[in-house]
Amino acid sequence: MQLLIDDVQLWDGTGSVAQPKMSVEVRDGRIHWVGPASQWQGSRPTIRVIDGRARTLIPGLMDCHVHYSGPGGPEWIARFTDPLPEISMRAIELAETSLRSGVTTARDVGAPHGVSIRLARAARAGEIRAPNIRAAGTWIAHRGTYVSFARLFEETSELRNAIKTEIESGADLIKVALASWNEGARPQDAPDIPFDKKLLAVAVEEAHKAGFKIACHANDPTSCRIAAHAGVDSLEHGMFLEAQDLEAMVKNKTYLVPTMSVWDAMLYYARAVDWPEIRKRRAEDLRHGSRVAVTGAIKAGVKIALGTDAGGGAARHGRIAREAELMVECGMEPHDALVAATSSAAALIGESERGTIEEGKIADLVLLDGNPLESISALRLIAAVFRDGRRVGQI
């Protein structure tokens, strides 16, 4: 299997500026050669050539926060308790939708019944058209908080066991969720967030001891404070992060995965589906809080990796471009939004062979009919997606 993406503007994600009139040769799933189109030594008539003129080639995009078990939309939570056969079939379809939108690697950060682990395995084996998936199995949360279909714990030993069980089940990373009590579940004198500093330290220790990364859901001020100081690998959502939290994240090298698409979509549904006023206001507050936190994180120099939370909130799959647009709206340069979606995401996920276009790396590539460095919305103009050197749709 050999192909040449020819005479294209190349943004390789290594930190160099985009270069015009470049060619990239792919052989057996890897990038074999990168250089000026005029210097390519092979014979064009004998291999598959893809015309790159008026196009930009970038590394395959990475979405660090998806849930292929859910479709998003106005009733996203209810969809997680659909019958298992429906969830499983949908996950396959949504993973393909995601791939076609340019996502060649995704972190699936929580699914009921460990569906994401099975999906990641099928993707790895080439049984389905899907991104390269790194899966957290089931969310881990304190009993009485968060969603009932998470893996719930109360005692430290239960928490340690939950993490061990996820690892034994084949998870690639650990996902914990800090959240306040569900209505009526709060015991007398209990703190707002029962998954506290001490318990999170246990989770971080247990995951890191086993060589696993840990992602932490935090979307209220107290949870954000706890998570920012805990040394987790990534803080997911992070609305209401304040200056001292952002400082701690810089110090701890904790990535922020902002998932702004969720609040954007939530506000859309709040208006379009005519939610009650109180829910509309909540959507507005969350969206505002998220934008302030991301703007602050950009200024403070927090490492940022792109994540949409497609399926886990109101955001739909296949719309990664929207998240990049929102990052740029919050003050990020298009170049930095691309970094967040490629090399920065690769560093967070631990994908050393992906995330940049360099000789020897895995050929996960996206060809665009536009220039995302001029307008980030060019990420919507997908001309072709390549995963492991194969053009999606021509596997």
Ligand SMILES: [Zn+2]
């Ligand atoms: Zn999520």
